[in-house]
Every structure is written in structure tokens, then in C-alpha cells.
Amino acid sequence: MLSIDKFDESILAVKTPDPLRFAFARKSSPHAGVRLKPLAVDEKERALKQLFAADGEKSHKRCLYIHVPFCRVRCTFCNFFQNAASRQLVDDYFEALMLEIKHKAWMQWTQAGTFHAVYVGGGTPTDLSAQQIEALGKAIRHYFPLTADCEITLEGRINRFSDEMFQRALEGGFNRFSFGIQSFNTQVRRSAKRLDDRETVLERITALSATEQAPIILDLLYGLPYQTIDIFEQDLADYLSTGAHGIDLYQLVVGANAPMLNLVEKGRIPSPATTPDKASMYELGSRFMQKHHMRQLSVNHWARDNRERSQYNSLAKTYAQVLPIGCGAGGNIGGYSMMNHRTLDTYMNAIKSGDSVVAMMTKQHALEPIFAALKAGFDRGVVSRAMMPEFGACSSYDYLLPLFNHWQEKGLLQVQGDYFSLTMAGQFWAVSLAQACIQVLQSTYQEQIALEPVAM
Ligand SMILES: C[S@@+](CC[C@H](N)C(=O)[O-])C[C@H]1O[C@@H](n2cnc3c(N)ncnc32)[C@H](O)[C@@H]1O
Ligand code: SF4
Known part of the structure; x- marks a missing residue:
């Protein structure tokens, strides 16, 4: 039986009449998870x-x-930037990437099953040339066994x-396009070092969406410097006007390495939004999507129609x-998580010498x-008893129920039968809630392992 009394507010949430804005201090990391020791x-x-x-x-x-x-240019807010693009570097990288593709495709594991979805992400894959994208x-x-309805996404920007x-x-077989927009507003874009102005972005996304060749999906951020709530509302209206097929709304979380905080410190740009202000923006965005009958696929992703499956x-x-x-790519296979070399030189040398790139x-x-199961459920906004695996002798859902009931009292979720769904506040804090469940299970597990007698 889980006793929740030993946990503090970072797990249980703050007692407040306004959980949307104040249940936790801030979003601690972009994704929930645990740190483990490398092999x-x-x-x-x-x-x-x-x-x-x-x-x-x-x-x-x-x-x-x-x-x-x-x-080609580093955005001030971005935590993902790795290398500045030059034609020669990109060409050399592309050659190495093709070698890795052939090598990985040749493995027994790769050919033994089918792939349901492919994502070419970055960085900025649209900084490859047209020929490279098609190839x-x-x-x-050609090299991978794909399902007949395999989703093949190309990420990038419209520049x-x-x-x-x-x-x-399209000729290469890409059937879904995800463009980072962040904000349509020209002042917000310029201060974040985005390359095009509002009119250019609107015109381009509208034209691509109107071809109806494949779903066009947009990423918007909320909380950028100069992006007031009115500007964010205009961003949402702009998305609607383009006819794009789906949208992600991401809360801005600036890491220590991103240039933005330094620029704010020097007084060059205003501060990004506070957490309570970002919560208000999330609420506005979510209600906007409801009002316009966008189908909610996760706590931060909406689809205009059935074409977008995400x-x-x-x-x-x-x-x-x-x-x-690829350089810096991460994944998981057979119960192991893995990350490829993040430094371009190390990656390229490994490919040249035939060493492992992991x-x-x-x-x-x-x-x-x-x-x-927890990460998936919290991301969807609904957790069911049936989807939760066993934890020791009982269902992990039942084990965590005292915590779920406590969060219900705090206005973060609603338990109904064998399911619970997140409230608006719970959806805004979904990653923090998933992370809290993981920490609770992990600490119980450690305690139980410590109590087990050592085999002689
Ligand atoms: C890795 S980027 C690649 C997209 C593409 N290069 C572009 O510039 O739009 C994918 C998405 O991550 C999101 N992102 C980047 N920095 C972020 C941050 N500091 N906080 C939250 N989301 C961020 C952006 O919305 C972006 O579209
Ligand atoms: S947002 Fe996209 S283009 Fe900008 S630095 Fe990050 S990955 Fe690069």
C-alpha cells in the first residue's frame, strides 16, 4: 500500500485554488524519465x-x-542546436549517413520486423538539398522493411x-511534413533569430497545405520574448487560416546552453514568460482548439482532420x-537505450573506420x-488500469491510486471507474505528473530491493 505522506510538494503538488498556474514551480525537464548508469x-x-x-x-x-x-542559423531559444550548416559539411555528412543506413539495414534485427513510422528530424533536415532529401x-x-501505411515524416522549416x-x-516517399514555426509574429521571430517574416511564413504554409499532398504539421512555442498573450492568440488564428493539418503547442523551456538567457541578462531582449503566464497561454490554446473542433491527439498535439495520425x-x-x-540520434532496442556520437568529427571518424557509432x-x-505506460498515458491525457503493467503482486495503477486520488483533490485529474483523465491543469503539468509517478515507483522499488535478503 502506497503511503504518500512521506513525499513533498514536488511530488504531491502545492495546495492552491489555482492548480493550472501554481501546482508546481516549473516544468523541470522536457520529458519524463530516469537516469541510468551507462554500460x-x-x-x-x-x-x-x-x-x-x-x-x-x-x-x-x-x-x-x-x-x-x-x-543554417541558431535560434536563441533552442536546446537542440548542434552544428552550423555549410554545403561541404552537409554533403560529407550525407555520405556518412547513407553508409550508416546501409549498415543498419543489413543487420538481422532490422530485417526481422516491420517499421511503422519513420521520422527524419534535427536540427533542420530541410537544410539538405532537394536531391539529398529525395535520395x-x-x-x-529501399533498405528498410516498412508497413504499407508507414508514416514517413520530414521535419524542418519553410526557409x-x-x-x-x-x-x-514526395517523390522520395515522405508523406508527412512537420515545420517549426514557433510564432508567426515578425518581432517575436526576429528576436528569436528566425529567418522569415510573418507574411512569408503564412503564404508558404498556406500554399503547401493547399496542395493536399500530405499532412502539413506546425510547431508553435508559447512563452517567447515579445510573445504576449494577444500575439499568441493571433498565432493560433494564423495556424487556422493556413489550412495546415495539425499543430503542436510546446511550452518554451530554455536550457542553460541556449543563447536566450544570456541575451536577456544583457538587456538585449525581454524575459521569456513566467510559468503562470505560460499556463494561461496553454489554457487559451487548448480552449481555442476545442472551440474550432480540432481533434486532440495528446496534451500538446491537435489534428484538423483524420489525415493527421501522429x-x-x-x-x-x-x-x-x-x-x-545519424550523429546525435537516440533510440531504444531490446530493453536498452542508446545514443549515437553527438560530435560530428567523432561520428564521421567512426563511420570511416567501421567502428560502432553508439x-x-x-x-x-x-x-x-x-x-x-505512464509516459504514454499522461501524454495522451488518459490513463487506464488495463494499460498499466503489474508492479510486484498488484497492478501499478492500483498501487498509485492513493496518489491519483490525492491529485484529484488538487484539481489535476478526474478518476472515473478504471480510467482517469487529466483536467486542463493536469494536461499543462502532464510531464511533471508522469515524472512524479516514476520517482514514487523508483523509490519504492529501491526500498524493496534493499530489503531483500542477499542470496548466499
Ligand atoms: C528540434 S526542433 C527542429 C525544428 C526545426 N529545425 C525548426 O527550426 O523549426 C523541433 C521543435 O522543438 C521545439 N523547441 C526547440 N527549442 C525549444 C525549447 N527551448 N523549448 C521547447 N520547445 C523547443 C520547437 O518548437 C521546434 O519546432
Ligand atoms: S529551432 Fe530548429 S533551426 Fe532553430 S536552432 Fe533549433 S533545431 Fe536549429
Whole structure:
């Protein structure tokens, strides 16, 4: 039986009449999860060899993630920037990437199952040339066993994304496009070092969406400097006016490495929004989507129509295995998480010398199936008893029920029968709630392991 009294407000949430704005101090990290100890180099090499030489678990769906670690200009808010793009660097990288694709495709594990979703992300994959984008799409379809309805997403931005590039991407087999917009407002964009003005972005997204060739999905941020609540409301209206097929609303969380905080400190730009202000923006965004009958696929993703399925995002957040390819790509296979080299030189040298590109590997936590179910459920906004694996002798849902009931009293969720759904406040704090569940389970697990007698 879980006793929640020993936990503080970072788990239980603050007692407040306004949980949307004040249940927790801030969003601590972009995703929920646990930190684990990396395998030693020889263990890592052995585990990789074994994993890729076997068929692997057939019951788990598979995704492919390919990373393009370049951007032409670094945005002030971004935590993901790796390298400044130059034609030569990108060309050399593309060659290395193709070698890794062939190498990974040749493995027994890869050919033993089918891939349900592919995501080419970054960085900025649309900074590849039109020919490279087409060749990449064709290589993915040629080398990997894909399901007949496999979602193949190209991420990027509209800057220099010409009609020719769009056509060649479609010819390559890309069937979903995700563009980072962040905000349509020109002042907000300029201060964040985005390249185009509002009119250009609106015109381009409208034209691409009107082709009705494939779903066009937009990312918007809320909380950027100069992005008042009125400007954010205009951003939402702008999304609607473009006819784009889906939208992500991401809360701005600026990491220590992003240039923005330094610029704020020097007085060059105003501060980004506070957490309570971002909560108000989330509420506005969510109500806007409801009002315009957008279908909610997760706590931060909405679809205009049935065409947008967001397969990769929902699969990668659940039990699916993700094969990572490219410099800085991360994934998980057969109970291990892995991350490829993040430094371009190290990655390129590994490819040239035929060494493994996996820089770090960890064995997933024994409770990972429960953690994955929690992350997926909180991300969807609904958790059901049926989807929660066993925790020791009981259901993990039942074990955590005292915490869920407590959060219900705090206005974060509503328990109904074998399900609970997140309130507006709970949806805003979904990552913090999932993280709190993971911490509670992890600490109980550690206590139980410590109590077990040592085998002699
Ligand atoms: C890794 S970026 C790649 C997209 C593309 N390069 C672009 O510039 O739009 C994917 C998304 O992450 C989100 N993102 C980037 N920095 C973020 C931050 N500091 N907080 C929250 N989301 C962020 C943005 O919405 C962005 O569209
Ligand atoms: S938002 Fe996109 S273009 Fe800007 S730095 Fe991040 S990954 Fe690069």
C-alpha cells in the first residue's frame, strides 16, 4: 500500500485554488524519465552485437529515427542546436549517413520486423538539398522493411523549402511534413533569430497545405520574448487560416546552453514568460482548439482532420522500439537505450573506420514497461488500469491510486471507474505528473530491493 505522506510538494503538488498556474514551480525537464548508469565500453559492444544479430521482440512495434544535426542559423531559444550548416559539411555528412543506413539495414534485427513510422528530424533536415532529401526518402524505402501505411515524416522549416524540394520529398516517399514555426509574429521571430517574416511564413504554409499532398504539421512555442498573450492568440488564428493539418503547442523551456538567457541578462531582449503566464497561454490554446473542433491527439498535439495520425510521436512514447541513425540520434532496442556520437568529427571518424557509432548505452530500468505506460498515458491525457503493467503482486495503477486520488483533490485529474483523465491543469503539468509517478515507483522499488535478503 502506497503511503504518500512521506513525499513533498514536488511530488504531491502545492495546495492552491489555482492548480493550472501554481501546482508546481516549473516544468523541470522536457520529458519524463530516469537516469541510468551507462554500460562500460566492452559491455556496450557485446550488447550491440547480440541485439543486432538477433530477430528481437516481434510483439513490439518499430520506428526509425534519422537525425540531421545542422541548422543554417541558431535560434536563441533552442536546446537542440548542434552544428552550423555549410554545403561541404552537409554533403560529407550525407555520405556518412547513407553508409550508416546501409549498415543498419543489413543487420538481422532490422530485417526481422516491420517499421511503422519513420521520422527524419534535427536540427533542420530541410537544410539538405532537394536531391539529398529525395535520395534519403528512397533509401529509407529501399533498405528498410516498412508497413504499407508507414508514416514517413520530414521535419524542418519553410526557409528555402521550395516547390522543387517539396516535390522531390514526395517523390522520395515522405508523406508527412512537420515545420517549426514557433510564432508567426515578425518581432517575436526576429528576436528569436528566425529567418522569415510573418507574411512569408503564412503564404508558404498556406500554399503547401493547399496542395493536399500530405499532412502539413506546425510547431508553435508559447512563452517567447515579445510573445504576449494577444500575439499568441493571433498565432493560433494564423495556424487556422493556413489550412495546415495539425499543430503542436510546446511550452518554451530554455536550457542553460541556449543563447536566450544570456541575451536577456544583457538587456538585449525581454524575459521569456513566467510559468503562470505560460499556463494561461496553454489554457487559451487548448480552449481555442476545442472551440474550432480540432481533434486532440495528446496534451500538446491537435489534428484538423483524420489525415493527421501522429504515429511516430505516439509510438515512440510507448512500448515501440526506435532504431536511431545519424550523429546525435537516440533510440531504444531490446530493453536498452542508446545514443549515437553527438560530435560530428567523432561520428564521421567512426563511420570511416567501421567502428560502432553508439556512444552511450544503458540497460533500461526494470520498471521501464510501467514508466513507458505512464509516459504514454499522461501524454495522451488518459490513463487506464488495463494499460498499466503489474508492479510486484498488484497492478501499478492500483498501487498509485492513493496518489491519483490525492491529485484529484488538487484539481489535476478526474478518476472515473478504471480510467482517469487529466483536467486542463493536469494536461499543462502532464510531464511533471508522469515524472512524479516514476520517482514514487523508483523509490519504492529501491526500498524493496534493499530489503531483500542477499542470496548466499
Ligand atoms: C528540434 S526542433 C527542429 C525544428 C526545426 N529545425 C525548426 O527550426 O523549426 C523541433 C521543435 O522543438 C521545439 N523547441 C526547440 N527549442 C525549444 C525549447 N527551448 N523549448 C521547447 N520547445 C523547443 C520547437 O518548437 C521546434 O519546432
Ligand atoms: S529551432 Fe530548429 S533551426 Fe532553430 S536552432 Fe533549433 S533545431 Fe536549429
